[in-house]
Amino acid sequence: MNLRILKSAVTNPWFNLATEDWIFQALDAHSHTLFLWRNSETVVIGRSQNPWVECKIDKMEADDVFLARRQSGGGAVFHDLGNTNFTFLSPKDSYDQEANFTIIINALKKLGIDAELSGRNDMQVGERKISGNAFKHAADRSFHHGTLLVNANMQKLGDYLNPHPLKLKAKGIKSVRARVANLVEFNKDINHENLSDAIIEAFCEYYGETAPVEELDEASLAKQPTLNKYYEQMADWDWRFGKTPEFSHHIETRFDWGIIDMHLDVKQAIITEVVIFSDALNVELIDLLQQTLAGVKYNKDDIKARFDELSQRYPELTAQIDDVSKWLIGEMEG
Structure with a gap:
């Protein structure tokens, strides 16, 4: 042989x-x-x-x-x-x-x-x-x-x-x-x-x-x-990354404008479902955050880019959007 x-x-x-x-x-x-x-x-x-x-x-x-x-x-x-x-x-x-x-x-x-x-x-x-x-x-x-x-x-x-x-x-x-x-x-x-x-x-x-x-x-x-x-x-x-088995990521925190309790379902490294519970007064903000994260790669650069676009579209919500963006990316980095 x-x-x-x-x-x-x-x-x-x-x-x-x-x-x-x-x-x-x-x-x-x-x-x-x-x-x-x-x-x-x-x-x-x-x-x-x-x-x-x-x-x-x-x-x-x-x-x-x-x-x-x-x-x-x-x-x-x-x-x-x-x-x-x-x-x-x-x-x-x-x-x-x-x-x-x-x-x-x-x-x-x-x-x-x-x-x-x-x-x-x-x-x-x-x-x-x-x-x-x-x-x-x-x-x-x-x-x-x-x-x-x-x-x-x-x-x-x-x-x-x-x-x-x-x-x-x-x-x-x-x-x-x-x-x-x-x-x-x-x-x-x-x-x-x-x-x-x-x-x-x-x-x-x-x-x-x-x-x-x-x-x-x-x-x-x-x-x-x-x-x-x-x-x-x-x-x-x-x-x-994409071949990762599905998982869920649950994190919560308190900002001076309200509590965010976020549940992300991730399948093949794409965020498929987002549920956010919050006592924030601005309900529109919570809806926008959920819509923005759905369908994004579970990747800090993609998430940051989406949040940056969102705060450009809604300048009056920039402070809150930036708070959530920094917090979520920080949690993903560990």
Whole structure:
């Protein structure tokens, strides 16, 4: 059986997740394929997760942290250049999950680290988790994706994940954290390059074959129309935010002109229904606020733009509209 080895020179997570999709959907499944990659600072959420519940969106934007949504399920994870990611693709009839874990464990041995399989999905050194894994199967192919913590910034995970819950009653999966360790704790000289080399070596040794390493970069997008299509999907706002399961957002506050008790229903990241209870004297204002928010993307820039238009149309209500605009956007940012 042929081997194929792909290595990404790109750290854009949308490119790398698109490449994974391309490997899974479009690549010839008659060979054992290994893909190695890593991402710039990114929060990757599972297919059924709500980014507003899982992440501090505004802090991520301020710090140029990517948000990516996987095709597969599971919880939110933080990636940075200290994470090495690996993907195995095999024909279904010769897929061997144990073989994949053996290859990674053998690679770590080459670097003086004794790792073992823990449960079905994780690898650990001693009691500490160093790798999480996920699997996907189609009619003719099977896919195993994992991440190795090399020198990841554990603190950053807390910086961008789990904001205060914003009273969001959300469907989907919440993330949990495990006891984890970086591989540099066990070998201070380990890095993405020498770990990748060790994995490639262990892969070739296991199958008794060799293959050239194909370096993927932005030029690969141009050569592969399918890959480019997957990239555009991964980068698209509608995929990253719009695919969120429906949720409701209930917030209330008191202004000097009245109480606002606001209920928003959000479906596919569009505000579908708005109910506002208020003791404000101006009933027209409340009606206008409800009409303005209905149908808008649940996105602070779109909401602000709508409120700005409204206050231009009703200059006599500008002060109240601005109050509500600042408050709602502040609540969305957490």
